[in-house]
Amino acid sequence: MKDLSKESVTWTEIGEDASGQRIDNYLIRNLKGVPKSHIYRILRSGQVRVNKKRVTQTYRLQEGDVVRIPPVRTAAREMAAEYVPAAEFPVLYEDDALLAIDKPAGTAVHGGSGISFGVIEQLRQARPKAKLLELVHRLDRETSGVLLIAKKRSALTAMHEIMREGNSDKRYLVLVLGQWKNARQHVRLPLHKYDTPQGEKRVVVREDGQAAHTIFTLKKSWPEFSLLEAQLKTGRTHQIRVHLSHLGFPIAGDAKYGDFARNKALAKQGLKRMFLHAGSISFKHPLTGEPLNLAAPLPQELERFIARLDANTALR
Secondary structure: OOOOOOOOOEEEEOOHHHOOOEHHHHHHHHOOOOOHHHHHHHHHOOOOEEOOEEOOOOOEOOOOOEEEEOOOOOOHHHHHHOOOOOOOOOEEEEOOOEEEEEEOOOOOOOOEOOEOOOHHHHHHHHOOOOOOOEEOOOOOOOOEEEEEEEOOHHHHHHHHHHHHOOOOEEEEEEEEEOOOOOOEEEEEOOEEEEEOOOOOEEEEEOOOOEOOEEEEEEEEEOOOEEEEEEEEOOOOOOHHHHHHHHOOOOEOOOOOOOOHHHHHHHHHOOOOOOOEEEEEEEEEOOOOOOEEEEEOOOOHHHHHHHHHHHHHHHHO
């Protein structure tokens, strides 16, 4: 890409590697040192054009598109504020097309909404020679477990199709408040996403929402808690959390949809995070067709809390 720090408009033709990528992500990757806030500003104002037309930040580039990028300047102070420390994460699987890591709780998958960086930005810093590193899917910041990253554009588009067609099997382990009764339960409740006046994303069950389907299987129970396996049949924002909260079984430690008074008590008992873990995902490799079953062990802090529940129950 040409030097964009000069006072000139740049025209760039999109090649195969960038095909299918969102325009905002493309600009963030290529305009090094330019604050994200400025990138979104030039998108909203129409200064960035594709094939001479205005586009929104969600537009997906196609091979052969011609992108107009206006003159931009980098500010040393803003660049320093957006410093991203390089980091690697525990690798569950890796080949030349895919990377699966065990994401820790408390780490966002990407920057935005007041967060300057996340897993994907840190990985790009740690692997500067990587031609492509893109999130295949997302996990909530407080959710731990299996996270998939594409290393090739062809793998990314194929994985998106696999997930869109329901040809992957994602399973989570979740501890809820209360005694779950059914051994296996299908939950089909439509979800509506909205923004609060403070700019936070929230989700509620609403008739005109998007279809959402989760299958819950009871794994173990205690007098005041139940350990469930949640199998996602759709992938809506906060799906597991909202389905369970709506049914009266909030996730232990959930600061957004949970029981806030109980969460404070749980923190004193050692559970200082949401008990939601992306335990496994199964699918056929997007390029080779090889069956893959990737799993992340339950984090130690969650194992310890389960052990405490077992010990307390044994004393009763």
